[in-house]
Amino acid sequence: MDISFAQEDLAFRDEVRTFFDEQFDDELVSRLKSEDFKEAIVDWQQRLFKKGWIAANWPVEYGGTGWTPTQKYIYESERSARGIPGVIPFGIGMVGPMIYQFGTPEQKEKFLPGILNSEVWWCQGYSEPGAGSDLASLKTKAELDGDHYVINGAKIWTSYAQYADWIFVLVRTSNEGKKQEGITFILVDMKSEGIKVNPIIGIDNEHNLNEVEFNNVRVPVENVVGEVNKGWTVAKALLAHERTGIADVAQSKRNIRLIKEAAAKEINGGRPLIEDPGFQARIADLEIEIMALEFTDLRTIAAMAAGGFPGPESSLLKIKGTELQQATQELRMELAAYYQGVLPKYMSEEDLGHSFGPEARVSYMYGRASTIYGGSNEVQRNIIAKYVLGLE
Amino acid sequence: MNFDLTEEQQMIRDSIARFVQDDYDWDTRRAIAASDSGMSDKAWSTFAELGWLSIPFSEEDGGFGGNIVDTMVIMEEIGKGLIVEPYFPTVVLLGGLLKRAGNEGQRSALIPGIIDGSVLGAFAYLERQSRFEMADCLTTATAEGDSYTINGEKTVVFNGMNANKIAVLARTSGSQSDREGLSLFVVDADAEGVSRIEVPMMDGQRCANIRFDNVKVSADMRLGTEGGAMETVESLVREAIIALCAEAVGCMGTLNAKTLEYTKTREQFGTAIGSFQSLQHRMVDTMIAYEQAKSLLFKAVCEFKEDPASADLTINALKVLIDRNGKQVYGEAIQMHGGMGITDELDIGHYAKRLMMIITSFGDATYHRAQYAAKAYAA
Numbered sequence: 001m002d003i004s005f006a007q008e009d010l011a012f013r014d015e016v017r018t019f020f021d022e023q024f025d026d027e028l029v030s031r032l033k034s035e036d037f038k039e040a041i042v043d044w045q046q047r048l049f050k051k052g053w054i055a056a057n058w059p060v061e062y063g064g065t066g067w068t069p070t071q072k073y074i075y076e077s078e079r080s081a082r083g084i085p086g087v088i089p090f091g092i093g094m095v096g097p098m099i100y101q102f103g104t105p106e107q108k109e110k111f112l113p114g115i116l117n118s119e120v121w122w123c124q125g126y127s128e129p130g131a132g133s134d135l136a137s138l139k140t141k142a143e144l145d146g147d148h149y150v151i152n153g154a155k156i157w158t159s160y161a162q163y164a165d166w167i168f169v170l171v172r173t174s175n176e177g178k179k180q181e182g183i184t185f186i187l188v189d190m191k192s193e194g195i196k197v198n199p200i201i202g203i204d205n206e207h208n209l210n211e212v213e214f215n216n217v218r219v220p221v222e223n224v225v226g227e228v229n230k231g232w233t234v235a236k237a238l239l240a241h242e243r244t245g246i247a248d249v250a251q252s253k254r255n256i257r258l259i260k261e262a263a264a265k266e267i268n269g270g271r272p273l274i275e276d277p278g279f280q281a282r283i284a285d286l287e288i289e290i291m292a293l294e295f296t297d298l299r300t301i302a303a304m305a306a307g308g309f310p311g312p313e314s315s316l317l318k319i320k321g322t323e324l325q326q327a328t329q330e331l332r333m334e335l336a337a338y339y340q341g342v343l344p345k346y347m348s349e350e351d352l353g354h355s356f357g358p359e360a361r362v363s364y365m366y367g368r369a370s371t372i373y374g375g376s377n378e379v380q381r382n383i384i385a386k387y388v389l390g391l392e
Numbered sequence: 393m394n395f396d397l398t399e400e401q402q403m404i405r406d407s408i409a410r411f412v413q414d415d416y417d418w419d420t421r422r423a424i425a426a427s428d429s430g431m432s433d434k435a436w437s438t439f440a441e442l443g444w445l446s447i448p449f450s451e452e453d454g455g456f457g458g459n460i461v462d463t464m465v466i467m468e469e470i471g472k473g474l475i476v477e478p479y480f481p482t483v484v485l486l487g488g489l490l491k492r493a494g495n496e497g498q499r500s501a502l503i504p505g506i507i508d509g510s511v512l513g514a515f516a517y518l519e520r521q522s523r524f525e526m527a528d529c530l531t532t533a534t535a536e537g538d539s540y541t542i543n544g545e546k547t548v549v550f551n552g553m554n555a556n557k558i559a560v561l562a563r564t565s566g567s568q569s570d571r572e573g574l575s576l577f578v579v580d581a582d583a584e585g586v587s588r589i590e591v592p593m594m595d596g597q598r599c600a601n602i603r604f605d606n607v608k609v610s611a612d613m614r615l616g617t618e619g620g621a622m623e624t625v626e627s628l629v630r631e632a633i634i635a636l637c638a639e640a641v642g643c644m645g646t647l648n649a650k651t652l653e654y655t656k657t658r659e660q661f662g663t664a665i666g667s668f669q670s671l672q673h674r675m676v677d678t679m680i681a682y683e684q685a686k687s688l689l690f691k692a693v694c695e696f697k698e699d700p701a702s703a704d705l706t707i708n709a710l711k712v713l714i715d716r717n718g719k720q721v722y723g724e725a726i727q728m729h730g731g732m733g734i735t736d737e738l739d740i741g742h743y744a745k746r747l748m749m750i751i752t753s754f755g756d757a758t759y760h761r762a763q764y765a766a767k768a769y770a771a
């Protein structure tokens with residue numbers, strides 16, 4: 001039992017800090033908060049790429065960092081603590097690993113470079129109006145016509161499809177056998193004829209989500225990743241990637257820090273809110289849970305460092321992590337009082353009379369989704385009940 | 393003991409419910425909230441024609457002579473229909489101040505306008521630094537002869553953009569948070585020196601930050617005594633909290649009903665998601681949360697009807713419970729709607745946002761719990 005970092009880990013932490021100090025500059029911060037978001041985040045990802053830090057989870061041979069679990073933890077903590085956005089997951093976090101794991105040499109050569117250097121923006125076409133938690137019931141179908149598949153159907157909740165150059169899609173290629181058995185994982189160029197993207201405005205009043213329609217979209221057969229009708233195996237492997245780092249304790253810790261700073265300035269009845277015992281109790285309750293979760297996270301990391309792979313236990317990190325994220329976002333909203341409701345994102349502090357109300361609103365409202373996507377918390381609880389506790 | 397509504401109260405309830413059903417469906421409400429003014433003049437005239445704007449005013453003032461139960465009934469229906477028109481700021485806030493502190497001249501000058509729909513009202517109390525402390529007021533009113541000059545700024549004023557008559561809380565003497573020395577004035581929104589910045593809110597309200605730069609107001613437009621406004625304000629806030637909590641209960645009931653309906657129809661894994669026991673138990677809990685909130689609302693209303701000041705402790709308790717249970721109800725509603733719950737298109741998120749604004753208005757749970765403790769456990 002020992003929680004101190006090794007000397008080389010401390011050196012790594014210094015290197016990360018220096019890099020962030022130099023590269024995550026104020027100009028980038030303001031661009032990320034503006035309409036210029038896409039260009040700004042690509043710019044940031046390309047800075048990471050140049051440093052060789054874009055793909056923490058990839059094997060070194062494909063351009064990964066080769067970091068130990070401890071190094072990944074250090075990197076993520078430092079990143080989140082500064083409010084630096086994570087790498088957009090769909091390319092680096094999702095489709096990339098599927099391509100190097102299941103793809104042909106040609107696919108690797110064609111797609112991996114654009115994913116690593118962030119020149120190609122990807123999106124994830126899994127969910128359908130009728131297939132959410134029960135993903136395997138998906139109906140978007142692909143029929144073989146010579147050396148092409150012809151895709152018809154619709155995907156929904158497709159994050160950032162409006163920016164995407166490519167989409168990876170789960171399609172139904174067979175109706176035989178169990179519903180998991182006729183699914184295929186295929187890569188589709190968003191410029192293909194017959195694709196239509198319809199925006200969905202979110203509860204946060206932002207446009208992140210979309211519906212993507214497929215009308216007779218022709219896709220070459222060589223874009224299938226893995227075997228035809230074996231797409232479920234690929235999809236499941238992807239879910240494992242999706243769940244690492246999901247607790248995001250560092251983000252919650254950052255929110256707590258912001259809350260404490262703001263509560264020291266927020267006066268009620270002549271006294272800073274941070275001195276109000278009722279408010280102190282609210283912060284303390286959260287901090288205590290976050291403290292515990294940080295160690296739950298570290299225990300998982302230690303197990304991974306020792307060669308394990310996060311199994312169904314990672315569902316625990318997802319459940320507790322997202323619940324604590326939401327709770328800290330909520331407390332930040334409370335702190336903003338009336339200003340939590342202010343709609344215009346870019347209203348100046350001078351006009352509004354408040355500095356973080358709209359920002360707290362967007363993060364709290366969008367944050368409601370964290371217990372829904374990536375396998376809802378109900379589904380995660382079902383997984384723990386079944387695979388960890390053995391309850392059927 | 394009797395928790396029934398009178399026949400008249402049932403009629404009010406039914407008439408608002410019918411209006412929502414026939415003329416105020418979700419698409420209409422969305423379009424109204426997105427329009428330039430964020431309210432419908434047509435709906436507002438209907439409210440006037442049907443007499444809803446007259447209900448809490450005395451018969452001498454041309455009103456219907458209703459009491460707190462009537463206000464509860466109306467506000468609950470407003471919550472169910474998510475009605476965005478400014479009933480609360482106009483009738484409950486501005487009207488409530490006039491009822492309490494207006495002299496005969498002031499009442500006869502303004503209340504008929506509220507009743508016929510021509511007056512749109514607001515009460516400007518919040519300031520940048522004041523949070524939930526009503527007496528924390530830096531806006532000043534300086535007497536000169538038979539008029540006052542108002543200087544200062546009020547923020548996030550409900551209905552601030554549409555209001556043509558604005559009640560302003562201003563300091564005529566004393567320092568920042570003194571209870572004494574506050575006075576109330578009614579100012580024309582187009583008076584010289586009044587400037588507004590629109591602050592649109594997530595629940596569809598058009599609030600405003602309002603600056604007063606040497607705004608002249610005649611002493612005739614001072615409501616109540618000079619320096620003695622706090623008592624009026626505190627009395628108003630009791631009624632305002634009850635009204636908002638009634639609206640919250642309306643929102644909660646509707647969220648529960650819509651979520652229940654959704655879980656009965658939405659299928660995953662070959663069955664309605666409402667058949668999963670984990671969801672069933674949580675829906676039972678949101679039902680209990682709603683009933684509990686409604687009970688405390690009734691208690692507050694009954695006490696207020698007897699003697700408003702006797703309801704103080706219950707009003708603190710009610711605000712705490714609405715905060716906790718309201719969050720539970722909208723949180724579960726969003727969660728159980730899955731991706732649908734995260735859209736702007738569906739009404740679920742809009743009920744949630746209205747609840748959130750109610751929860752923070754006039755003090756959240758942290759604030760009211762402290763007030764409750766100070767009253768209930770003081771040595």
Ligand SMILES: Cc1cc2nc3c(=O)[nH]c(=O)nc-3n(C[C@H](O)[C@H](O)[C@H](O)COP(=O)(O)OP(=O)(O)OC[C@H]3O[C@@H](n4cnc5c(N)ncnc54)[C@H](O)[C@@H]3O)c2cc1C
Nearest residue numbers: 124126127132133157158159369373376378727728730731
């Ligand atoms: C912000 C956001 C971004 C997203 N981005 C993407 C994306 O880029 N690509 C993509 O393909 N998808 C995306 N999704 C979709 C997401 O994966 C689905 O929303 C999720 O799988 C849930 O599906 P659903 O919305 O259809 O809800 P449903 O599956 O209909 O669930 C409704 C409710 O029922 C519960 N429930 C369902 N089954 C059970 C059960 N067996 N036991 C107990 N409770 C149950 C759920 O937990 C939920 O509370 C995104 C969603 C959101 C909200």
